[in-house]
Amino acid sequence: MKKRKAFTLIEVLAALALIIVLTLTLVVTIQGQVEQAKVRQSRAMVKTVNAQITIAYEQPDSDKTEFRSVEALVQAGIITRAQSSQLGDVANYSADSPPGFKLK
Structure with missing residues (x-):
């Protein structure tokens, strides 16, 4: 039997496909975590401003x-102008009694 000194093309392609799948899984997971962090930050901002x-x-x-x-x-x-601009994208203001913001 002859000894191989290099990888075959199929072995390289299989390894590359595995790396791509793992990378895509990581990217999707990170995007989900970033979105959840934005929602939590928006909730915290609404609670702070409402207080x-x-x-x-x-x-x-x-x-x-x-x-x-x-x-x-x-x-x-x-409230500050910065708070106003941050909340403008994620919440609606209601001047009813009691006044406050609600997430969109």
């Missing part, structure tokens, strides 16, 4: 007109 709004709303001397829109909240200093 800020609730605290301001329950103050005895609060002006209820400060809660009529997101822009009014920013102008009153209840």
Whole structure:
């Protein structure tokens, strides 16, 4: 029997196919984890901002007109413009009593 000194083309292609399948599985898993992290971050942001709004709303001397829109909240200093822009993509604001954001 003759000794081989190199891999056959089929062996190289099989190894390459295995590497591709494993890489694709890893990419899909990472994308899912990133998406879950974005959802968790959005939920945390909504909870934080809603807590800020609730605290301001329950103050005895609060002006209820400060809660009529997101822009009014920013102008009153209840939330920051950065919070407003982050929430604009993932949540809707409701000025009903009690006012607050809800995820889309």
